[in-house]
Amino acid sequence: MTNVFDRLTGQDAIADELRAAARAARMLAQRLDAGQSDGLFVPDDEIPGVDAGWSRASMTHSWLFTGPPGSGRSVAATCFAAALQCQAPDPADIGCGECRACVTVMAKTHADVRHVVPEGLSLAVSAMRDIVQAASRRPGTGRWQVVIVEDADRLTEQAANALLKVVEEPPPRTVFLLCAPSVDPEDISVTLRSRCRHIALVTPTTADIERVLVERDGLDPEQAHWAASVCGGHIGRARRLATDPDAREQREKALSLARAATRDSTAYAAAEELVKSADAAAKAIAAELDEAETEEMRTALGAGGTGKGTSRMPRGTAGALKELEKRQKSRATRVGRDVLDRALVDLAALFRDALVVSVGAQVTPMHPDKSDSISVPMGEYARPEQLLACVEAVLDCREALDKNVKPKFAVDDMVARIGLALKRKVDA
Known part of the structure; x- marks a missing residue:
């Protein structure tokens, strides 16, 4: 695997769209460096490798990734972030997966890419304000400050409003990537959704999941086929079912309720x-x-610590x-x-x-x-x-x-x- 978009299983059209937008973003970054632009838009006919009039290639500052569980919403957002920061000299190779920027973004260690994952049942306004403040600075090593908000449907109303303010008046070098389940996108405020470009991922096919488990994870083909057929289109769950006995036992207990409930x-x-x-x-x-x-x-x-007085934490x-x-x-x-x-x-x-x-x-x-x-x-x-x-x-x-x-x-x-x-x- 080389290009970061190869990680998107069964999402070829989405990968092409994000790759084209990343090329537009690179061109925009060059204009910003030269002081020639203050808006996140590049005409399609000026983007290398993109046919004139293909409106999907345009870049914008806020994105909403939706899709059913297991479709790879956060993976798609992370791959796009890597492509935005990619250092490959040829725009055709954007998202190369080999440069330092791609490697660090995919490893979640890039200094200018922040991953926001609600640890509890919701994401509080105080945390979102801190994130927005940090993301408003100029990037340190990359082209953009990128904020990936996983489970954006867990934003509290106050947190969503704090994010909305900066999305409505975005800093020129900041890109927001929100992820939310397609089954309940209305959990995100209408106003916030209207400010985002929507990327709708689809459920991967059983064959796609099976291929990933065999080729990428090295699993037994028979076990991979079974896991892919019962996972409900969720790649991560297929991997757990194929490798974790506890996950298989949990599934059996859930399904046994159908029969146990009759007595x-x-x-x-x-x-x-x-x-x-x-x-x-x-x-x-x-x-x-x-x-x-x-x-x-x-x-x-x-x-x-090992010295005198250092074995305990300070008061x-x-x-x-x-x-x-x-x-x-x-x-x-x-x-x-x-x-x-x-x-x-x-x-x-x-x-x-x-x-x-x-x-x-x-x-x-x-x-x-x-x-x-x-x-x-x-x-x-x-x-x-x-x-x-x-x-x-x-x-x-x-x-x-x-x-x-x-x-x-x-x-x-x-x-x-x-x-x-x-x-x-x-x-x-």
Whole structure:
């Protein structure tokens, strides 16, 4: 792999569009250096390698990357940031992946590219103000100051307003790249969205994901094919399913709810087990991150020295550790919700497969490995309206979790509704 855009799986049209915009940005940077322009626009017919009239090539200061989970929103934004900073002498090679700028951007160590990732359930206004202030300076080593905001739908209203102010009057050398899920782009204010150029990514095909797992990750072709077929178009999830036994176990527990919900003796026990397993998985992920962060913070504050009086941190630094612990706790909550939400998506997809069977549609199943054991039998005895009620129960549970309802209560209610819907058909 050489060019950074090779990392975008199944997004060829998007890669061409971003590559053309990066060429326009390079030309604009040269004009800014010469004091010839104060706006982020270059006519298409002046960009090398771009046909006249191809409006997609124009550069702008704010972008919104949307797409379903796993489509590669943040990857696309990072690749574009690398192309903006790329030092390849030939514009045709922009985003070369080999120069120092490309390498450091992709490694997330470039001094002029900031990645903003909400650690908790939202991104506060104070953090956004600090980011905006830093991004308003002239770039130190690159052509642009680039700010990548992942999960921009988690911006609080005040944080979004702080970002909107600088997007409406952008510094000449700053580019904002926002990432948000396509299923809920309305979570970003209409005014902020209207100031951004929209890049809509699509779900990669099973064949694209399988090829990545085999060629890039070196996985066994059979395992890669299975993971690609059940991941729901999410490349990262396919990789975890293929390599992590815990991820496979979590999926099995989620799908087993469909059968357990039909019996009172197993329904709530299965629901409790799903919540517990999601919590355990989240704690394991968070603990790994927390340990490294805490040790880094303690070292930065002066702990661990070998001389006299240096083994302990200086006085007055305990507050910094408490603030870190607060952020870590918030992040752990978010990770737990995300893990559980992924399980619910799997469960909704299983009911969808059963619904497809019940109406006789010829559609590729989301869980092909469960067709014989769960989805086909369920689709044969349950009416479509009952399966739709099950899907709605799962989606309502996801919405309840998004509104901070305790996971146990939300999942218990979901299981009760699923059991009622399916048992009504069984008793009929």
